[in-house]
Amino acid sequence: MTTRKKPEVWKKDSSFCPGCGHGIVIRLIAELIEEMGVKSRELHAVGCACNLNGCWNDPQLQCPHGRAAAVAVGAKACEPDDLVFTYQGDGDAYVIGLSETMNAGYRGNITSIIINNNNFGMTGGQMSWTTLPGQTTTTSKKGRDALKEGEPFKGPELLSQFENVKFAARGAVYNPAEVNKTKALIKKAFELQMSGEGYGVVEVLCGCPTNWKMSPVDSNKWIEDAVTRYYGLGIIKDETAKILKEAI
């Protein structure tokens, strides 16, 4: 058995709920920053991402709800050598912050890490644009009616339409194999940014056992069985091979 050392950039224990996907993804990011030996600027959104306040040893900032991508573009312009990434929820990035997310993809050179847990976790489990049809939330008590309220929203697919978006992918963390694959996806997006060649987005399907009112184990099973049917895993767009090769 190998023991994994706690990355230096990570300052204090996380306060996410037990079984929450957020904790796994932020750990992967912290490991990558250490492995890549870069200085990071973590720009986190409003949502359960707020739990990151005071957790990062590198510079970090709490951004207004939905606006992290715009804040990141500003930070990157001033510190182009740093790894500037946003850490956002689905509600933050795709609902209230859709405009900022799209505009950053359209012309920014940052990385967006978006935690898709199919609801607004922080505010107690309201419907998000990523809520599955029929899924009950506190504002869709009879189950989401996709005809009236929209089909699940696919952010990376939409972003991949832009020329500037060189990498778009979706990962998950419901079992160790997916955790490792997700880490590889985030790594590619980070390397792309450090090469200076464009924008990358990685969405990660995560459980929210507290608001889904499921055990962590059942949450993972539900992601594997139901969520991945709407949200296919893997690479959606990848032009990094060419870029990274040219960079070497």
Added chain:
Amino acid sequence: MSETVLMKGNEAVAEAALRAGLDFYAAYPITPQTEILEYLSKKMPELGRVCVQADSEITAINMIMGAAYTGKRVLTSSAGPGISLKQEGLSYCAANDLPVVYVDVQRGGNGLANMGSCQTEYKREVTGGGNGDYHAIILAPASVQETADMVSLAYELAEKYRNIVGIMTEATIGQLVEPVTFKEAVDPASLPVPSWAKTGKMISSSDEPIKPRIKDAKPKADRAKYFQMKEEVQMWESTNVDDADYVVFAFGAPSRVVYDALLILREEGQKIGMIRPQTLWPYPEKALEELKEDVKGLISLETNCTGQMLPDVALARDLHFKDRHVPVYSCAYIVLDRIPTVMQVVDDIKAIISGQTEEAY
């Protein structure tokens, strides 16, 4: 009158609005007011009315604007940074004299703000908030019952003056569960269609423009309207003011703490009274007519760190006491996440009486 039920302040907002004939509601989730959206997202479809979970507070206020100009009763609600996002839309509603009603369940502080029960939005709400030259009528309830009563009042005032009305509650009032009795429900279809409404139906789609076409008529009309509202809408509740040496001005949740503090101080022989503004704009300046001529001081008590209401108390003082200086003191509680305890208020008032606290204005 219907039977008395136990309800949260936020749910009472929703139920009272439904009973007042609410036709269209749009909002975006934010603590501590999300129960309004959750309640209405269940009830409105059952009644054949429309509740939209908008993609942002900006969208919600613009949807409200669109619905309001058809003459329907509308509502949006939010808190802290969410109300900030609505300011552009509210200014447009003011430009078009639309009678929109909104609820601000205050949370505490700048930016993201915390979940504390605070009064950090006073300044924004009473000054209009958005760009331009307008005022919303601001109602400030101190109980769940008063919250419900103020919702129906809000629609009456909004329509009477064709003006924005904001109901400014706070985390404690929104989350508190108390007995409440609602008015009989009004069927929205039975409400008269305003003459200016753009309904798309020949009978009511009058030629009356939404706003006057003549260039300088609107500012003049606005000015007259704001003076009229100032004269007619002031509301307050006073407790033991006629013989009071010191009078505390407090609204919303902290006024309930002050009420208990007054009882203790009276028992100790201190004559202290309270004026509880129920309208924050217009500020109840007329309430000072109830004070005795030789009152020793006025105290502005609120839960924010800069003393946002303080200048309004000082202005009311200047207006009333023209020949004599009456000091105005500030009790602004900087503990952002809670309202002060009764004993804290008792001690702070005693410090003012004994001359330990300097006057603010």
